[in-house]
Amino acid sequence: MLGRHPPGLIYHWTIFPYRCSIRPFPVILCSTEFICNVCRLSGFYKENIMRKYIALALTVFLVGATSIQAQSKEVTISSIPASADEFIQMRDRLATTPEGGAAMLIVALMGFSKSESLGMQFLTLALDQRNVGSGNAYKGYAPSSSIMYHVNRLNRQNVWWYTPFAYVEGATAESNYKVSAPYTIITSRNKYSGDESSGKVKVFVNVHGFSPRPITVAKNDKGIWKAYECSSVFVNVPAPASASSSDPL
Numbered sequence: 001m002l003g004r005h006p007p008g009l010i011y012h013w014t015i016f017p018y019r020c021s022i023r024p025f026p027v028i029l030c031s032t033e034f035i036c037n038v039c040r041l042s043g044f045y046k047e048n049i050m051r052k053y054i055a056l057a058l059t060v061f062l063v064g065a066t067s068i069q070a071q072s073k074e075v076t077i078s079s080i081p082a083s084a085d086e087f088i089q090m091r092d093r094l095a096t097t098p099e100g101g102a103a104m105l106i107v108a109l110m111g112f113s114k115s116e117s118l119g120m121q122f123l124t125l126a127l128d129q130r131n132v133g134s135g136n137a138y139k140g141y142a143p144s145s146s147i148m149y150h151v152n153r154l155n156r157q158n159v160w161w162y163t164p165f166a167y168v169e170g171a172t173a174e175s176n177y178k179v180s181a182p183y184t185i186i187t188s189r190n191k192y193s194g195d196e197s198s199g200k201v202k203v204f205v206n207v208h209g210f211s212p213r214p215i216t217v218a219k220n221d222k223g224i225w226k227a228y229e230c231s232s233v234f235v236n237v238p239a240p241a242s243a244s245s246s247d248p249l
Contacts, residue, residue: 072206074169075103077183080110084121084138087111091125092224098201099187101126101217101225105233106185106205109164112154119160123147128218128226150234159236166208166237173208176240188212200228209238 075094081087090107094100108126112119120137127143135142143151154160165177169184186206193202199219204212216229 072186072188073099075099075185075187077103077107077181077185079181080107080114081122083118084125087122087125095224095226098189098196098203098217098225101227102187102203102205102215103185105215105217105227105230106164106167109160109167109233110183112151112160113162113164116155116160120151123151126227127230128228129220130218130228131230147230150231154234157236162240162243163237167205167233169206171208173238173240176242177208201225202229205233207233207237 077090081090087104087107091104095104105123105126108119108122110119111122120142123143124132124135124138124141127147131144131147132141133144134140137143142148154163162177165171165179165183166173167185168177168179169186171177171179188204188206189201190204193204194200196219200216202214202216204214206212213232213235214229215227215233217225218228219225
């Protein structure tokens with residue numbers, strides 16, 4: 001190899017992904033400095049290659065983890081229950097998962113579109129016991145004062161007829177949130193959702209006009225997930241087209 005190249009140069013083979021190249025290093029033959037330079041340069045290239053491969057592996061891992069975390073789940077609601085007993089049957093069937101528990105809170109809000117009495121019963125049954133106190137909504141229980149603050153505000157605004165349906169796939173303000181059963185509620189989790197083994201999980205529910213809103217659900221002693229922190233779902237949604245103000249004069 002030395003006979004093919006100018007004297008006084010040692011050529012070092014460096015292997016890169018998809019190609020290999022020859023790089024000349026001007027050194028003095030048989031010197032200690034030469035040996036050290038070759039070793040240092042060889043180690044430098046190896047280190048760079050390793051860094052590139054590690055960076056690539058981390059990128060692939062993070063992208064994969066993100067896609068897993070961002071996966072959504074659909075919960076289908078056949079219809080709005082007509083009674084507390086029907087709600088309990090649906091809850092006990094669907095709320096065995098955090099996503100089902102979050103969806104049942106939306107169903108409870110849908111109950112208010114039928115009547116305040118029905119909505120109060122459903123909401124009492126969908127809430128974690130720490131959000132329930134004594135009252136007359138259902139068998140001596142009712143939502144706590146902190147929950148009733150939000151309920152009363154929406155009562156005053158007279159928006160129950162459309163607000164819960166903003167969380168149903170396909171419902172829009174332009175269509176006055178009109179959507180037919182079965183209702184599809186799309187949920188998701190992210191890296192901050194927590195683990196089910198902790199007994200609490202933050203689930204995000206799609207809503208028209210905004211980013212998905214969080215509902216933290218807690219698992220009770222019967223294995224049912226109920227709404228523990230849910231203030232975000234009481235925040236207003238875009239007003240339906242029919243509610244837009246117009247000047248009659």
